[in-house]
Structures are given as structure tokens and as C-alpha cells.
Amino acid sequence: IKCGQRTVKRAYYTICDSCAESLKVCAKCGEAKEIVIPPPNPREVEEEKLFEENLRGMRERERRTLLRIMQSGDQEKMAKVTEKIKSAATAKDSNAPSSDEDDDDDEEEYDDDNEVEEGNDGSESVDSDEGECREREDKR
Template sequence: MSSQRGNVARSRPQKYKNSKAFKNNLHDQSQKTKKLNAMVVGGLCPHCKSVIDWKIKYKKYKPLSQPKKCVRCEQKTVKQAYTIMCMPCARTAGVCAKCGKSEEVVTPATLSPAEEAARDAELQQELKFMSERQRRTFMRCVEKGGDVDRKPSAGDNTEDSEDDSSDDLEEEKVLQNPDSVSDGDLVAKDGKSTENSGDTGQQGNLADREDMAAGIDNAVEKCEQLSI
């Protein structure tokens, strides 16, 4: 190329050319290179995908050491390098995760087998610490095809929560106004306690009768002694 002002077009071809194509794993058999070559780039538009593929091919890709902040949900959920938003947000908004433009996505964002295994292990660990109500809500959401990433909270309106809340309201009413509750309601709610109380009442009546009979016998004996 000439240094002449305005002469930016070169007429000759490239002087040095590679006889073989570049291979990023020719002299590098590390686990990092193997993971990058096996990584599936998804959730990007054609231009951004070509940029990421070029970086991987020529060993210019630098993965993140820790998750960074998403521009939409403002949470540290971005795990893919050179992207500005996490994959759930990009999938929900229908935009490219790198440039943020609403263009056609080449391949949908998918998880690798290792990431799927880690995700399943995390879900199983979270299910152990959930209450029975939250676990049932989560399983119903999965059966209906809902979002698995959404974790049930204690404030979800479910059938179980409605039943439990109605029972709690009834107990509060009984505690606040004990006179308003009839004997029939108490018997219907707690049959065992009424049966136990009935058994104890019968035993008390029998004891009273025995004491009365013994007192009558003693009085009769004293009268006979006085008459004699």
C-alpha cells in the first residue's frame, strides 16, 4: 500500500498466506479449550453469534470469572461473556442477549448437560427446604408447563393456603368469642375430647353414689346404737 495521500486501495494480493487453517486445539488440549469448543452459543442474533464464534475459533474468548449484573432484572444472573442480559430476560423480551436489539435469534438459549445437571441438583436442594404447601405449588406449576425458574413463595394463593387460612380464622374466632360457639360445634370439632370428658363424668358420678351409700350405712348404724 502506498503512503501517497488518498491512495488507500492496494492492487497486489496478500504477501504471506497460511498454508493451513488455524486450529485452536492443535497445541492446546486443555479442559478450558474443550469446553469452549463444545459450548453452544444461543440467544443471539446472526451478527452477534458470528462475533462470538470468531472469538472462540481464534482463542480470543474470555469467559466470565463470576456472574455479572443484568440490565433488565438488575440481578447478577449473566453467566455468558459479552452479553448484557441474562437468558430468561432475553427470552421473555424476545431480543438478542448481546446487543439488545429485537432481531431474529439464530438458536434459542439452551443449557449444556453439565449446567442442566447442576440446575437439577439445585432444584432438588431447594425442594428439601420448601414447606409442603410450597412444594405442591411448585409441582403443579411444573405439571402445567409453567416457568421452572420461578420459585414458589409463602404468599402464593393456592387451595392449600386457602384451607389453612380458613382454619386459622375459625380458631381465632373461637379464641376471641368463646361464648359464641355452641356445644354442638365443639362436639363436631373435637369429638375425642368430649368422649373423654363423658367418661370422666360417669366415673365421677359412680364415685359420688358410692360415697352417698357409705354415708347412709354409717348413719343407720349410729341410729341403731343410740336406740339400743
């Protein structure tokens, strides 16, 4: 590794992005070349990730159609297909329960009386519910 900093983030790279940019060399091979690949734009990476996620959520037929149209490069057909897919995705989302709904029934309730406490010597002790059991028996 030619760069003394600990900022090299990618495999097989020997120089961090900032040093490679200032030295005008390739961060991978370290040679001065005319074509230096810029680091990926975070916005583009996020869009690509979202596209891949949506692609995985599609039906097989829709996925193959979209990929075939993308390979052909026909922008008009691609716009129509993506519009249909977006409308289908929003229809699916409107039928699905929203994540804002609070389902308290599914959550487990934890009893504070049964906490595990660690002593000074590293041993664990468990509080028992014997007192509560006796109270319940008395109420019956």
C-alpha cells in the first residue's frame, strides 16, 4: 500500500481516493494514466440499489420484459413499461398494511422482576417471583 493513511476502502487498491486524485494516478495500479475512474457518486449508487431492490420484487415476466427492453435501448418502450411497473407497485403498497400501524399484541412483555443481575464477583443471581406467586395464591 503506497498510501500511509488508513482510508483505502476497496479491494486491490493501493492508494486512497484523495491521494490518487491529488497525484493524478490510478488508485488501483498507481500509474499515471489518462483515464482515471472517478469514485462512484453516492446518489447513483443509491438509485442503483433501489432499482435492484425493485427488480427483485417484480414478477419474473415483468423483470425479463424490463431487462429485454433495457438491452434493446428503446427509450419509449422502457418509459411505458416502467410506468406500468410503478403503478403496479403502488397498487401493491396500498393494499399492504402500513408500517406505521402499532401492533402491540405481537410484542412480548418483559417482566422487570426477572432480571439477571451480576454481582461484584462476576457471579449471576436471578430474582425469583416467589413473592408474587404467594400473593396470587392468597387472592384465590
